[in-house]
Amino acid sequence: MERVRKWVQVIVGFLTNSSWSFPFTNTIYQGPLKVICAPGLNCYSCPAATTYCPMGSIQQLLGGLRFALENGQYYFGFSVLGSIGVLGGLFGRLICGWACPFGFIQELLHKIPSRKFRIPRLLSYGKYMFLLLFVVVLPLVLVDEFGTGHPWFCKFVCPAGTLEAGLPMLFLQPNLRNTIGLLFLNKFVIMILFLIWAVFSSRPFCRTACPLGAFYALFSRVRLIKLHLDEAKCTNCKACHHVCPMGVKFNESPDDPECITCLACMNKACKFDAISLEIGGIPLAVADRGLAPASKP
Amino acid sequence: MNQDSRESRHKRPLRKAPFVVITAFLLLWMIGVATGEPSRVLEQAIQVCLSCIGIG
Numbered sequence: 001m002e003r004v005r006k007w008v009q010v011i012v013g014f015l016t017n018s019s020w021s022f023p024f025t026n027t028i029y030q031g032p033l034k035v036i037c038a039p040g041l042n043c044y045s046c047p048a049a050t051t052y053c054p055m056g057s058i059q060q061l062l063g064g065l066r067f068a069l070e071n072g073q074y075y076f077g078f079s080v081l082g083s084i085g086v087l088g089g090l091f092g093r094l095i096c097g098w099a100c101p102f103g104f105i106q107e108l109l110h111k112i113p114s115r116k117f118r119i120p121r122l123l124s125y126g127k128y129m130f131l132l133l134f135v136v137v138l139p140l141v142l143v144d145e146f147g148t149g150h151p152w153f154c155k156f157v158c159p160a161g162t163l164e165a166g167l168p169m170l171f172l173q174p175n176l177r178n179t180i181g182l183l184f185l186n187k188f189v190i191m192i193l194f195l196i197w198a199v200f201s202s203r204p205f206c207r208t209a210c211p212l213g214a215f216y217a218l219f220s221r222v223r224l225i226k227l228h229l230d231e232a233k234c235t236n237c238k239a240c241h242h243v244c245p246m247g248v249k250f251n252e253s254p255d256d257p258e259c260i261t262c263l264a265c266m267n268k269a270c271k272f273d274a275i276s277l278e279i280g281g282i283p284l285a286v287a288d289r290g291l292a293p294a295s296k297p
Numbered sequence: 298m299n300q301d302s303r304e305s306r307h308k309r310p311l312r313k314a315p316f317v318v319i320t321a322f323l324l325l326w327m328i329g330v331a332t333g334e335p336s337r338v339l340e341q342a343i344q345v346c347l348s349c350i351g352i353g
Binding site: 027029032044052060061068075079083154155158162165170179183184186222278 | 309311316319321323326328329330332336337339341342343345346347348349350352
């Protein structure tokens, strides 16, 4: 099942970044597919991106809300919120585990042999701060003389944007290199720090700073597809604690907002069939019994 | 799928909350589409967002 998940990550990553004409055009894809919402965090200024990033778009819409309202345009971000809300209701953070390119990159980095460190649970609340403050409040409230707000998360934090869009665009458009300043340096340092952290800890950006992960986490109890714990079968052996890449103690918190439904606990740890995948309450699958060695979260 | 999971399939009721949530957000999406928001999203997404990539 882990191999299937890896293939899904590769395929979704490719589908959301399938415009490979940029070496000839030296710019990003500008076709009609960009009206489709990317399920994961995938910068729409990435040269190969064929979909829009929901976090980037919502910040842009909220930043331009005053200007839009003055012109009689009611762009509150409902279509973007509706898109990720439907995805959240269906899958929740399963998307982080199966369909986010930046999550996949972090997983690959974590495979580099090194000493592994846990991430304190307290830091997981940081992503909710980024969602509320950097994605909603600041773009909406802090506006310039034209009444336009800025995409604060994209502009000052997002390491996915720097990696997938900033660096490739600097390579493709040399004239942009003259405009590099403190802003880029700040984002570049943040990107490097998260990438290094990903070698030593599992998915640090997803767990501490991703606003899209924070949004999907809100659906942990009500999402259609999720893992189910059969308490009658659970022996509290805690084997599921040791394999979870997100540090979830599944038997203690089956609806944990950090669960990305990677199925590691079900397939690699639980020997008692206490964990199953369900759709709307109906069991879909039990473990495939492909027990594999555990990795430190 | 073993016998236990077949039994639990009958025991566990269908959860309605996901369908309520999905319907609510689908309605929200339709409202957004009705206001012409996707064309604005497309306008933004086909331009290189310099501030998004930390350059502008």
